[in-house]
Amino acid sequence: MPLEITTARPDPALLDLPWSTPLEDWPDQYLAALPRGISRHVVRFVKLSGRVLAVKEIKEDLARREYDMLRDLRRLHEPAVEPFGVVSGRVGADGEPLDACLITRHLKFSLPYRALFSQGLRPGTETRLIDALAVLLVRLHLAGFWWGDVSLSNTLFRRDAGSFAAYLVDAETGELFPSLTNGQRAHDLDIARVNIxxxxxxxxxxxxxxxxxDPVVISNRIVTRYDALWAELTATEEFDTGERWRVEERIRRLNAVGFDVDELAISTDIDGTRISIQPKVVDAGHHSRRLLRLTGLDVGEGQARRLxxxxxxxxxxxxxxxxxxEIVAHEWLTRIYEPxxxxxPRELxxxxxxxxxxxxxLEHRWYMAEREQNDVPIERAIEDYVASILPTKPDEAAVVGVDTIEMPVIAERP
Incomplete structure (x- = not known):
């Protein structure tokens, strides 16, 4: 059976990779050493044409199913890794068939949860990861996606203005439906609680x-955070006709947690004294879309809010x-943000x-101003930050040239 490569973005360099070698035995010359999460399959990061790709060795039918599922999630604009291709028809040097490989693009500046933990973690980081996972799960459920294997291991995290944004990595067990039943949502939550x-x-x-x-207490947080956010996004709210301002208040609350409302269902009771409202279509990314419209910057939701x-x-x-x-935003972009x-420096x-x-x-400037009891120009803040703080940070874009198995856990600055 000949080698078969399925990809939406053909790259001839894919043919140069050693597909006839089991993935766990690939030579270091092809690998980009990045922090890896725990996986039931062999996973390697490879350098190809100036990009980093994640390659997972898996049965062909599962690889194609997951590739299609990830493409569907990307079309729905859900937070998931980007599928790149499937390689099948692999045969080893001994003539024996090898499993297929699913290829996804590495999500820059993202880390698996284990790489975020060490003795020096800032208090509350574990709850912030759970909160990010709860937001991700709500978004996926609103889109009709049943995950089936919710866990920290199947998630990547990117820093988002002091918090984290979560991205689905493993869609192997997932299914898409027009909408989910309460039972399906509860099942995913139960899986999440046990796995976490x-x-x-x-x-x-x-x-x-x-x-x-207490791991059990922290794992239960996924349920409480999920339930609170789900209710905010979907629950019907009733109030008197004289309290119509609460319609705007509901929309502002939804915007505050990063969601937009495309449509509200508004109805009154028989005598017209009570009003009921319920969001009909809710889209995530309220602040990031506004910043993108004003400046062209495509960033995380928490980062967009801060900017x-x-x-x-x-x-x-x-x-x-x-x-x-828009004129003021362009001026801020060119005079403040970009400079x-x-x-x-390039090396940092x-x-x-x-x-x-x-x-x-911005955080560093606030601390400097508090210490000096005086306003600090942002130009001086960036100078001090680059000199004293940034060099101590781990390199989160890529860590090349080390064995990921031996890579130490990356500490967060307290």
Missing amino acids: AGELMDLQAGDLLDPEI LNDLDNYRAASDRQNDDE ITRRV SGKLEPAELFHEV
Whole structure:
């Protein structure tokens, strides 16, 4: 059987990879050493044509099914890794058939949960990861996706203005439906709760989690956070006709947690004294879409919220509240954001993505101002940050040239 490569973006360099060799035996010359999560399959990162790809060895039918599922999720604009291709028809040097390979694009600046844990973690990081996973699960469920294997291991996390954004990595067990039943959603939550408790217990056994943290309590948080967000996004709300301002309040609450409302179902009771409202179509990414429209910056939701706050502060400080918002946004982009993010030396550019760097510089400026009891210009803040803080950060864009199995856990700055 000849080698068969299925991909939406053909790259002749794929033919140069050693497909006749089992994935676990691929030579180092092809590999990009990045922090890997736990997987039931062999996974390797490879360098190809200036990009980094994740290659997973798996049965052909499962590889094609997961490839199609990831493409569907990307079309729905859900947070998931980008599928790149499937390689099948592999035959080893001994003539024996080898499993197919699913190829996805590596999500830059993302890390598996184990790489985020160490003795030096900032308190509450474990709950912030659970919160990010809860948001991801709600988004997937709203799209009609039943995951079937919810866990920290099947998720990648990117820093998002001090919090985290979660992305689905493994869609092997997932299914898409027009909508999910309460039973399907509850099943996914139960799977999540059990898996997370086990993963946190494993971290404790390896001395990577504070022994005073209760894995069961933390794992139960996925249920409470999920239920609260699901209710905010989908529950019907009733109020008197004299309280119509609560319609706008509901929309603002939804915007505050990063979701937009395309349509509201509004109805009154028989005598017209009570109003019921329910969101009909809810889309995530309220702040990131607004920032993209104003500046062209495509960043995480938390980062967008933080950048928009700085844009609003710039607008007020320059007394431009009555000027066109897009003109002021362009001015902020060219005078503040771009000059600051470009101050990072090339050798440090892989530490943090630009939007997260800008957020940290704003945080650093606040700490400097508090210490000095005086306003600090952002230009001085970036100088101090680059000199004293950024060099100590782990390189989250790529860690090339080390064995990922031996790679130490990446600590978070307290």
